Amino acid sequence: MNTEVNNKERFVTKGKQLVEAGWRTVLFGNGFEKENEDEKEEGEELLPPVQKGMDGHVAQCSLKEGKTKPPNRLTEGNLITLMKTAGRLVEDKNLSTILTESEGIGTEATRANIIVTLIERGYMKVVKNKLYAEAKGMLLIEAIGSESVLVKPELTAKWEQRLHEIGEGKADPNSFIQQSIKFATKLVSDAKEAAKTWSFSQEHIEKTKESVQGIVVGKCKICGNLVVEKQLFYGCSGYPKCSFSLPKKMSGKTLTSTQIKALLEKGKTGLIKGFKSSKDKSKSFSAYLYKLQLIF
Numbered sequence: 505m506n507t508e509v510n511n512k513e514r515f516v517t518k519g520k521q522l523v524e525a526g527w528r529t530v531l532f533g534n535g536f537e538k539e540n541e542d543e544k545e546e547g548e549e550l551l552p553p554v555q556k557g558m559d560g561h562v563a564q565c566s567l568k569e570g571k572t573k574p575p576n577r578l579t580e581g582n583l584i585t586l587m588k589t590a591g592r593l594v595e596d597k598n599l600s601t602i603l604t605e606s607e608g609i610g611t612e613a614t615r616a617n618i619i620v621t622l623i624e625r626g627y628m629k630v631v632k633n634k635l636y637a638e639a640k641g642m643l644l645i646e647a648i649g650s651e652s653v654l655v656k657p658e659l660t661a662k663w664e665q666r667l668h669e670i671g672e673g674k675a676d677p678n679s680f681i682q683q684s685i686k687f688a689t690k691l692v693s694d695a696k697e698a699a700k701t702w703s704f705s706q707e708h709i710e711k712t713k714e715s716v717q718g719i720v721v722g723k724c725k726i727c728g729n730l731v732v733e734k735q736l737f738y739g740c741s742g743y744p745k746c747s748f749s750l751p752k753k754m755s756g757k758t759l760t761s762t763q764i765k766a767l768l769e770k771g772k773t774g775l776i777k778g779f780k781s782s783k784d785k786s787k788s789f790s791a792y793l794y795k796l797q798l799i800f
Contacts, residue, residue, distance in 0.1 A: 505554065517551065519551045578634070583635060584615045587608050589608055590603055590657040591661070592604075594661055599661035599665065602668070603657060603661040608660075619635075622641070624735065624736065626638050646704055647695075647699075667680075719733045721738060721765045721768065722765050723768060726740070729742035729746060731748070731768060750764060755781075757776060763776060772792055772793065773792055773793040776790060778790075
């Protein structure tokens with residue numbers, strides 16, 4: 505039941521309305537009214553006999569304070585499903601059908617790799633199986649904006665439609681290629697123009713600089729420059745003149761900045777547990793890193 509108050513606010517009431525007593529009269533007899541009261545006590549709202557267009561008076565009202573909850577964070581699996589079902593987000597029925605038939609954004613072979621690439625390039629991270637945008641990713645979101653065609657699945661749908669037409673011989677592939685070139689050129693031109701008015705969050709800028717430049721973990725043993733932590737490795741800031749670097753993961757074990765700092769300062773780490781055998785991944789071992797070598 506929809507109730508409109510003062511031509512401004514609308515309220516929805518859900519419940520049951522008895523139209524015909526039927527078998528209840530036979531089964532409950534004089535106790536029929538009591539049964540209705542029991543249903544009401546159990547939480548089943550019984551609606552009054554009203555008709556569409558009837559007027560009424562507000563007898564009582566109260567204000568209930570509450571807070572909305574943000575949507576649950578996505579996992580990699582959730583995001584892959586959203587990419588696959590992106591057609592549901594398209595309002596145009598024709599484009600929605602096309603995107604649904606082509607199974608959304610990406611393919612079975614590329615969706616997971618798209619997410620991995622975004623993580624490896626520092627746009628987002630995984631914490632306890634949940635996806636979080638990194639500062640670099642937040643800057644990209646601010647730069648592109650919410651109205652750009654780049655963030656709308658309709659663009660993929662339109663391209664899929666044109667490719668389908670090309671496949672049926674109804675459209676010219678060369679024309680599509682030329683239009684794509686013009687589209688890409690305009691996007692770059694628009695981005696350069698928009699860059700003049702960009703105003704990013706200072707917090708995101710500082711964190712992005714830190715992730716790009718790297719966090720200092722010590723001094724290079726070869727040239728004396730600073731060694732910084734990157735996304736996938738620890739490397740000398742003197743690159744390309746100095747090529748010193750260390751992988752972040754060694755024998756299946758991720759090396760922490762504290763361990764690398766100890767290695768650079770003392771020439772040796774503490775005992776590190778959890779290395780995996782290259783011959784048998786089920787077997788693990790502990791070792792020290794000593795002068796950039798594993799010592800068992």
